[in-house]
Amino acid sequence: MASRIENEVERIVEELIAGSPLELVAVDYVRERDWYLRVFIDKEGGIEIDDCQELSGRLEEILDAEDLIKTSYILEVSSPGLDRELKKPKDFQREQGKMVDVSLFAPLDGAKVITGELKGYDGENVTVDEQVIPMEKVAKVNLHIDF
The missing domain is CATH 3.30.300.70 (RimP-like superfamily, N-terminal)
Structure with a gap:
């Protein structure tokens, strides 16, 4: 519903x-x-x-x-806020080059949250710094905020 x-x-x-x-x-x-x-x-x-x-x-x-x-x-x-969640392909394209927090369903290489520069997105994977992360492992991606 x-x-x-x-x-x-x-x-x-x-x-x-x-x-x-x-x-x-x-x-x-x-x-x-x-x-x-x-x-x-x-x-x-x-x-x-x-x-x-x-x-x-x-x-x-x-x-x-x-x-x-x-x-x-x-x-x-x-407004979606400063830490807006990236959901649609156009969100990932617009925010490329910015810092993001990638929250995972389960730890990957010992980390449950990966923070880094958004380098790419192809619908199946998101690339943060040099790490390619399958979207099936991603719970959500938000813009990173430094306080």
């Missing part, structure tokens, strides 16, 4: 932002204590609160009219 809703919301958001500088990063429909529909957007130079509010209002109207989600939920539209 969640993936069907995520796919449908993704389609709606892509239509809403077509021709704008906004980019859809991800849609998550998850149950925590309540159901949350989270839409993450970005744009060159960063997202402003007005971007989130405008998209949230337009999306809410459509979701209410189409009655896509039958249960009550909380809609959140926001």
